[in-house]
Amino acid sequence: MKRKLALMMVAAMTMASVVGCGGGSDEAAPAAAETETEAPAETEAPAETEAEAPAETEAEAEAPAASGDVIRVGFAQVGHESDWRTAATQSAQTVFSAENGYELSFVDCDNDSAAQLEAVRNFIQQDMDYIIIDPIVSTGWDAVLTECEDAGIPVVVIDRTIDDSDKYVSWVGSDFKVEGLACGEWLAAYAEAKGISEINALVIEGSTGASATIGRTEGFKEIADREGWTILDSQDGDFTEAGGQEVMESYCQSYAGQFNVVICQNDNEAYGAMTAMDAAGVTYGVDGDVIIVSFDSNKPAVQLVLDGKLNATFECNPLAAPTVDEVIKQLAAGETPEKEIYMAEAWLASEDIVSSITVNGEEQPIIHVTDEVLANRAY
Ligand code: GYE
Numbered sequence: 001m002k003r004k005l006a007l008m009m010v011a012a013m014t015m016a017s018v019v020g021c022g023g024g025s026d027e028a029a030p031a032a033a034e035t036e037t038e039a040p041a042e043t044e045a046p047a048e049t050e051a052e053a054p055a056e057t058e059a060e061a062e063a064p065a066a067s068g069d070v071i072r073v074g075f076a077q078v079g080h081e082s083d084w085r086t087a088a089t090q091s092a093q094t095v096f097s098a099e100n101g102y103e104l105s106f107v108d109c110d111n112d113s114a115a116q117l118e119a120v121r122n123f124i125q126q127d128m129d130y131i132i133i134d135p136i137v138s139t140g141w142d143a144v145l146t147e148c149e150d151a152g153i154p155v156v157v158i159d160r161t162i163d164d165s166d167k168y169v170s171w172v173g174s175d176f177k178v179e180g181l182a183c184g185e186w187l188a189a190y191a192e193a194k195g196i197s198e199i200n201a202l203v204i205e206g207s208t209g210a211s212a213t214i215g216r217t218e219g220f221k222e223i224a225d226r227e228g229w230t231i232l233d234s235q236d237g238d239f240t241e242a243g244g245q246e247v248m249e250s251y252c253q254s255y256a257g258q259f260n261v262v263i264c265q266n267d268n269e270a271y272g273a274m275t276a277m278d279a280a281g282v283t284y285g286v287d288g289d290v291i292i293v294s295f296d297s298n299k300p301a302v303q304l305v306l307d308g309k310l311n312a313t314f315e316c317n318p319l320a321a322p323t324v325d326e327v328i329k330q331l332a333a334g335e336t337p338e339k340e341i342y343m344a345e346a347w348l349a350s351e352d353i354v355s356s357i358t359v360n361g362e363e364q365p366i367i368h369v370t371d372e373v374l375a376n377r378a379y
Contacts, residue, residue, distance in 0.1 A: 071328065072103045074123030075132040078160070079111040081207075081239045082268045083298040087379040088134070088159065088318035095321035111207065111238075113137050120144050124151045130328055131155045137209035138163040156327055158320045161211040170327045172320040172341045176212045178359055179295055179314050180219020182347050183263065185357040186312055186366060187291070188227050193353045199229035201261040204237040204247045204269045212239075212316070216265050216295060232259055237269040244269025248276035256280075262292045267301035270294035270310060285309040286350050297348055299377045305350045305369045312350065312366075317343035318379060348373070 073096050077089055089106070096104040105123065109116040113136050123131045124147055131153055135141065138161055145167035148155050155168040162168065191199060201224065206213035217234065224231055232255050237243035244264055251259070262277075262284070264270035270292060277284050277292075284290040286308035294301050297315035304310040320343060327337040347357070352368040367373060 070098075070103045071101055071332075072105070072126075072129045073132060073328075074105045074107070074119070074126065074128040074130075076107050076109055076116050076119040076123070076134070078109060078116075078134050078136050080108055081111060082266050082296070083300065084266060084268075084296045084316065084318045085239075087298065088320065091319045091321040092132070092324075095325050100325070109136060111136055113140065113209075117144050121147065124148060124153060127151070128153055130331075132324060133157050133162075133168075134159045135162050135211070136160070136207070138211040138214065139209070141165045142167065154331055156324050158324060159212070159318075163211065166339075169331065170324075170337045170339060170341060172323045172327070172343070174212075174316050174343050174345060176215025176316075177219040178215075179316060179345070180216040180221075181223060181359050182219070182357060182364065183216070183293060183295070183312075183314050184220045184223025184227075185359055186314075186347060186349065186354060187261065187293070188223060189354040189357055190291070190311070190349075190351075196260070199224070199227070199261055200255075200259045201229055201231050201263055202248075202251050202255060202259045203231060203234035203263045204244050204265060204273060205234055206237070206239040206265040206269075208236045210239075212295075213265060220263060229261075237265070237272070239266050239268065241268040241272040244272030245276045246272070248273035249279070252276055252280035252282060260290055262290055264292065264294045267294045267296040267298050267313065270301065270304075274309065285311060297346070297377075298379060299374070302348060302369055302374050302377050305348055306371070306374050308350050310350065313348050315345040315348065317345050319343075
């Protein structure tokens with residue numbers, strides 16, 4: 001069965017790369033007014049192949065979802081560093097459940113790239129039907145993806161990107177550079193509206209080598225360079241609350257009185273940075289001396305935006321699993337999924353002072369956080 005599926009997959013991958021490449025940021029269009037927050041599919045039965053299925057019936061008949069077999073999926077998750085990660089893991093566990101026709105082997109790789117490669121190789125050994133990878137770092141993947149291809153196991157990449165191999169069927173995630181650009185454009189518009197002429201920013205980056213870190217850093221820097229802002233420092237906070245606190249404690253000592261903006265590359269780092277600023281007597285948020293923003297937009301962060309403690313938050317949607325489920329069903333039905341699938345995302349701010357920004361030539365709304373906006377958040 002595997003060999004036939006493999007042939008089908010090679011054909012699918014070849015076609016997908018022709019169809020899917022190069023569309024990147026054009027399609028990104030993240031800032032939809034509302035986040036796409038459909039609850040993960042809970043009760044859908046595994047995809048059955050309809051009677052009128054075309055030509056490749058033999059391969060289809062043997063594809064796991066088509067035969068009604070349990071679909072065995074291995075998921076090599078980054079770790080458990082943040083609220084975003086917890087939401088992504090819970091979504092995957094809900095979608096790839098036994099009641100939905102799946103058997104999920106979940107591996108928490110604890111932010112260790114070597115462990116992640118090993119997890120994928122174990123999935124090959126176990127002859128999984130599909131492998132899902134959320135790559136801790138964006139490079140070093142071609143050899144193991146070639147092994148997956150040779151074994152005839154389709155790989156779906158989610159969230160962070162793989163930048164040195166295209167031997168996967170689909171990627172489902174966010175345009176991190178667009179997130180960084182949106183953050184910069186919002187800050188430019190906000191500073192203008194507030195009459196702030198000088199920006200001295202401190203950046204707390206995510207984990208080094210993660211595409212989420214690379215994209216957010218690049219996007220924000222592009223706007224900082226254009227606007228002539230000073231980035232005083234940019235250090236790795238590892239996407240954790242403890243990391244954010246530690247970096248901010250050292251910033252408060254090294255740059256006391258010199259900064260008026262703190263960019264945290266996820267919510268948890270912002271919580272840690274707030275603790276450090278509280279201890280150092282630095283005020284922040286709508287009524288404070290320092291503008292602070294985050295990425296991800298988990299509910300507790302949106303609550304802080306509502307409270308005026310966090311000036312803005314730039315969403316990264318962790319609920320990719322329902323889309324991966326659709327990709328798997330397409331593959332099982334012999335269809336060719338899109339190579340790149342972008343999640344819809346929103347930009348949320350505390351004050352109703354900037355109503356929209358333009359990112360990559362496209363006007364996108366800034367959502368003013370109210371009780372209602374907070375109540376409608378799905379994670
Ligand atoms: O922003 C952060 C998590 O890869 C987009 O990883 C994800 C990032 C997310 O730890 O909170």
